[in-house]
Amino acid sequence: MRRALALAALGPAHGPNPRVGCVLLDPGGRTVAEGYHRGAGTPHAEAAALADARSRGVDPRGTTAVVTLEPCAHHGRTGPCADALIDAGVAAVHVAVGDPNPVATGGADRLRAAGIPVTVGLLADEGEELLRAWLHAVRAGRPYVTLKLATSLDGRVAAVDGTSRWITGARARAHAHTVRAQVDAIAVGSGTALTDDPSLTARRTDGGLFDHQPLRVVLGRRPLPDGARLRGPGGELLQLPGDDLDAALRALGDREVRHLLVEGGPTLATALLAADAVDELHAYVAPVLLGAGATAVGDLGVTTIGDAARFATEDVTRLGDDLLLVARRIAPAAGPAAPAGSAGGEIEYENGSVHTAQHGRPRRHTEEEI
Amino acid sequence: MRRALALAALGPAHGPNPRVGCVLLDPGGRTVAEGYHRGAGTPHAEAAALADARSRGVDPRGTTAVVTLEPCAHHGRTGPCADALIDAGVAAVHVAVGDPNPVATGGADRLRAAGIPVTVGLLADEGEELLRAWLHAVRAGRPYVTLKLATSLDGRVAAVDGTSRWITGARARAHAHTVRAQVDAIAVGSGTALTDDPSLTARRTDGGLFDHQPLRVVLGRRPLPDGARLRGPGGELLQLPGDDLDAALRALGDREVRHLLVEGGPTLATALLAADAVDELHAYVAPVLLGAGATAVGDLGVTTIGDAARFATEDVTRLGDDLLLVARRIAPAAGPAAPAGSAGGEIEYENGSVHTAQHGRPRRHTEEEI
Numbered sequence: 180m181r182r183a184l185a186l187a188a189l190g191p192a193h194g195p196n197p198r199v200g201c202v203l204l205d206p207g208g209r210t211v212a213e214g215y216h217r218g219a220g221t222p223h224a225e226a227a228a229l230a231d232a233r234s235r236g237v238d239p240r241g242t243t244a245v246v247t248l249e250p251c252a253h254h255g256r257t258g259p260c261a262d263a264l265i266d267a268g269v270a271a272v273h274v275a276v277g278d279p280n281p282v283a284t285g286g287a288d289r290l291r292a293a294g295i296p297v298t299v300g301l302l303a304d305e306g307e308e309l310l311r312a313w314l315h316a317v318r319a320g321r322p323y324v325t326l327k328l329a330t331s332l333d334g335r336v337a338a339v340d341g342t343s344r345w346i347t348g349a350r351a352r353a354h355a356h357t358v359r360a361q362v363d364a365i366a367v368g369s370g371t372a373l374t375d376d377p378s379l380t381a382r383r384t385d386g387g388l389f390d391h392q393p394l395r396v397v398l399g400r401r402p403l404p405d406g407a408r409l410r411g412p413g414g415e416l417l418q419l420p421g422d423d424l425d426a427a428l429r430a431l432g433d434r435e436v437r438h439l440l441v442e443g444g445p446t447l448a449t450a451l452l453a454a455d456a457v458d459e460l461h462a463y464v465a466p467v468l469l470g471a472g473a474t475a476v477g478d479l480g481v482t483t484i485g486d487a488a489r490f491a492t493e494d495v496t497r498l499g500d501d502l503l504l505v506a507r508r509i510a511p512a513a514g515p516a517a518p519a520g521s522a523g524g525e526i527e528y529e530n531g532s533v534h535t536a537q538h539g540r541p542r543r544h545t546e547e548e549i
Numbered sequence: 550m551r552r553a554l555a556l557a558a559l560g561p562a563h564g565p566n567p568r569v570g571c572v573l574l575d576p577g578g579r580t581v582a583e584g585y586h587r588g589a590g591t592p593h594a595e596a597a598a599l600a601d602a603r604s605r606g607v608d609p610r611g612t613t614a615v616v617t618l619e620p621c622a623h624h625g626r627t628g629p630c631a632d633a634l635i636d637a638g639v640a641a642v643h644v645a646v647g648d649p650n651p652v653a654t655g656g657a658d659r660l661r662a663a664g665i666p667v668t669v670g671l672l673a674d675e676g677e678e679l680l681r682a683w684l685h686a687v688r689a690g691r692p693y694v695t696l697k698l699a700t701s702l703d704g705r706v707a708a709v710d711g712t713s714r715w716i717t718g719a720r721a722r723a724h725a726h727t728v729r730a731q732v733d734a735i736a737v738g739s740g741t742a743l744t745d746d747p748s749l750t751a752r753r754t755d756g757g758l759f760d761h762q763p764l765r766v767v768l769g770r771r772p773l774p775d776g777a778r779l780r781g782p783g784g785e786l787l788q789l790p791g792d793d794l795d796a797a798l799r800a801l802g803d804r805e806v807r808h809l810l811v812e813g814g815p816t817l818a819t820a821l822l823a824a825d826a827v828d829e830l831h832a833y834v835a836p837v838l839l840g841a842g843a844t845a846v847g848d849l850g851v852t853t854i855g856d857a858a859r860f861a862t863e864d865v866t867r868l869g870d871d872l873l874l875v876a877r878r879i880a881p882a883a884g885p886a887a888p889a890g891s892a893g894g895e896i897e898y899e900n901g902s903v904h905t906a907q908h909g910r911p912r913r914h915t916e917e918e919i
Contacts (some may be wrong), residue, residue, distance in 0.1 A: 205762065284757025301866075328702070330702075330704070331857065332698070332700075332704065332832050332834070332845075332874070333700070333845055333846045334702065334703035334705065334852070335704065335842060337854070338851060338852060338856075338857065339851070339852045339853070340853045342853050342854040344854065346854065354598045372823070449840065452838060452840070460836065461717055462836075464702070464834065464874070465859075466832075466859065466861065466862045466874060467857045467859050467860070468822060468849065468851075468857065469849070469851050469854075469858075470822070470849030470851055471661075471848050471851065471852075474703060474704070476703045478841050479839070479841070480840075481708060481838075481839050481840055481842075482708060482709045482710050482841075483708050483709070483710045484713060484714065484715075485707045485712070485836045486708075487716075488838040488839075488840075489835075489837050490836040490837070490870075491836065491870060492869075492871070495865060495866075495867040495872045496865075497865040499862075500860075500862040500876075502862070502865045502874060504702070504836060504872060529653075539858070
């Protein structure tokens, strides 16, 4: 399965389809064929592995298929992989993650009905991690939302006169472009689109465009001028009303946008945070202090520390003088709904249970503090 | 010298004296004795190494002394180390860093006058790094100033209602206490002293006090109540007027305070930054967004991005969910004085020369930007 996961990771992170890898093992446990999905319109991983077997002159009958995602059971752009595995005569199937896609699920049942034993859950955590955005989008019917912030250490995105180039350095900006090249869509509010005239393309450090260009989404009704860079070379341009974020996200989900990168401005960032619609934060922070100027995030309705929007840090990376903090939404605990504008407080796992901890509760002057 | 530097680092980071290590090598280059300075009132490193030689029955005559800092030439709490090395009959001395202390310098000249060859500058960069705060303080006549900030990702130190416990987590707070245990003094403004009633002690995670407790400095004239925690167990308490920061820092320099940690509040932090008096930033940042509430830094007089207070990142460390960014003041380029409130713009070293780069100059709408 580890090899299958490594194969899966070779596929593109963007696109409507998940990244999947497949390995065929002979009865002695030796790998005899392998394949992975290279993106929509190309063979699924199982079909690629079976084709690899054919090209090597290997008979797939009696092999064990190790697949990172449950084989699909539907006729899409390609035939059902479950049927392909049955027709090929595989003896058993091991799966990391079950397929939550309502139109594709059922592959395990189909295999079992054909008398082929199927196990699901092998290295499931790693499989889920690889497919994090895709699984979220398919389960929720709307994209996984990554909010990018690029700020000074004091949380500002521009100086008093509006200048902001550059708060972060070249390495941070180059990194942000590689992220653009991995997502399905980038969104900005119409205010930012009009003020900054961004191109929202994914560019290499030499200025050239990456092969994959994400869909460019402007949220808001204000029309863009004919000469806007957003109308220039790059991904398709889509304008959606910004007053109903939920509807906008579902519209993007209907277009099979799995991963949406939101790049600003503060109005859109604040609205998404207040709606608890940010799944992941990418905070690029520069060792710069401005003391004044526009802030990255506006009023979230948070009045006391216990209601702060808290995220769980996934990774911290230094990029030249800057740093990138990647943090993820903390899923709200079961129980009463979190107050508006809250990310649900801090969640702790103790003895396997999940509860909401009130570490931030005001306790001023009641104990030794500082 | 690498061994001598490692020995030096065993000494305490705080205190009026520098951390120094000394190794004695026989003519074959083998280490025959070593020593380091354990803090004011104890033998200097050279004396410790000579004592180590005696205790091992080694004759120091003809050995080479490798010392991280130029041996002193003055009668202080101990006799001049240069004389001790001459009396011991060492054949040669290698030094990493020359002593800038006006009352102690001259050791190399004294050794040379006695016919002992001295080289200065071996692993000088590493020697300077180890003694960074001490060298700065001795050269400038005032402490090396480290400003600690503990903020949300959007640069806030408290929510709207003033609650701030806890923005950062337990690991970040424990780290901050280890820093307290390494500095000579901690300063806060009198506003913070009155509002937060801090103890400003250096505490272990079990709540017990570290052996070394820094001097506690309150800047500002407002008197502290009798029951203030600052009057409780911990380092000596010193109150200084806050309206003349330069005078306050020189007063601390006169007390041989080499390293001052400033812990707030925003008023004091802002004043020090505006005066370009912050040598190092320790920014603890939590993956938390508040959207409103007090900011870590107030108005610095920066109106455009090119005048931002920029620091050079030295290290980024993850501490649980939080991160610590350590960044240092960028020395102003030679030439016209930097405008008030500016850290001097971004400095680049090209071909060995130093100049001020205007990377932050506003260029809005003049090229492909976003």
